[in-house]
Amino acid sequence: MRLGMMQPYFFPYLGYFGLIHAADHWMVFDTPQYIRRGWINRNRVLSAGQSAWRYIRVPVAQCDRSTPIYKVCVHPTAMWREELLNSLTVYRLKNAPYYLETIEFLTETLSCNTKSLTDLIVHCLCCCCEYLGLPFRFETFSKADLVLPDIGTPGQWALETARALGATSYVNPPGGRRIFDSEAFKQARIDLKLLRPALPAYDQKTSRFECGLSIIDALMWNKTATVRDMIADYELIAADSHQFAA
Numbered sequence: 001m002r003l004g005m006m007q008p009y010f011f012p013y014l015g016y017f018g019l020i021h022a023a024d025h026w027m028v029f030d031t032p033q034y035i036r037r038g039w040i041n042r043n044r045v046l047s048a049g050q051s052a053w054r055y056i057r058v059p060v061a062q063c064d065r066s067t068p069i070y071k072v073c074v075h076p077t078a079m080w081r082e083e084l085l086n087s088l089t090v091y092r093l094k095n096a097p098y099y100l101e102t103i104e105f106l107t108e109t110l111s112c113n114t115k116s117l118t119d120l121i122v123h124c125l126c127c128c129c130e131y132l133g134l135p136f137r138f139e140t141f142s143k144a145d146l147v148l149p150d151i152g153t154p155g156q157w158a159l160e161t162a163r164a165l166g167a168t169s170y171v172n173p174p175g176g177r178r179i180f181d182s183e184a185f186k187q188a189r190i191d192l193k194l195l196r197p198a199l200p201a202y203d204q205k206t207s208r209f210e211c212g213l214s215i216i217d218a219l220m221w222n223k224t225a226t227v228r229d230m231i232a233d234y235e236l237i238a239a240d241s242h243q244f245a246a
Helices: 014-022 080-086 089-093 099-109 117-132 156-165 174-179 182-187 215-221 224-231
Strands: 002-006 025-028 042-046 053-057 138-140 169-172 191-197 234-238
Touching: 002 014, 002 156, 014 117, 014 169, 014 191, 014 215, 014 224, 014 234, 025 156, 042 089, 042 215, 053 080, 080 099, 089 099, 099 117, 099 215, 117 138, 117 224, 156 169, 156 182, 169 174, 174 191, 182 191, 215 224
Parallel strands: 002 025, 002 169, 025 138, 169 191
Antiparallel strands: 042 053, 191 234
16 A cells, blocks of 8 residues: 655645555645645635736634644635635636636535634545546544654654555655655665656646646646646656655
């Protein structure tokens, strides 16, 4: 079984879904400290203004800096969903071919009524995967009741979680390579792989392609089958490969 584990991100970019595609089992890692101005409750889409892109976000209730993700609540305001959908009118103005289908999908998805930020984001991930025909077998770390040893380094969370779940392989983005002890994974007989997504360009009707935007952008411009193919366009490379040498 190949395990993938990441913090919950709000309508993340294609590479995040590439990890889901590559994993047999997914762990929603919602126990780390919530990071303000990160990707947990916001992402990027095209903008109609001077900047090429803008943020969309879920407002969160006030919380201490040390609050774990799973304890963060959605701010009890009534208008953020409408504001988010209205911010996507740039795609209508640009005549994005799948604007209506995507807005309908988002409207239904965001109708989820929950106070939990984690539950909302997981719901959105599930809906995206179902919409794309992408299997998503997951559990949430805060509810998994795993018995792990004391964790000494950030990379050890992945190793010990994989070991506890009986995983034979673990997949992660290349950006996290330096936090992992490849030798420790080898000793545990867990194959550590790094996923490098292709992230192919597509027509956004802009002068320059904006890479790494929310999957919402890809859905506006492409058929779901095409988006699924883009998600599956990646390489899995051994963590100690020379391709990732400094």
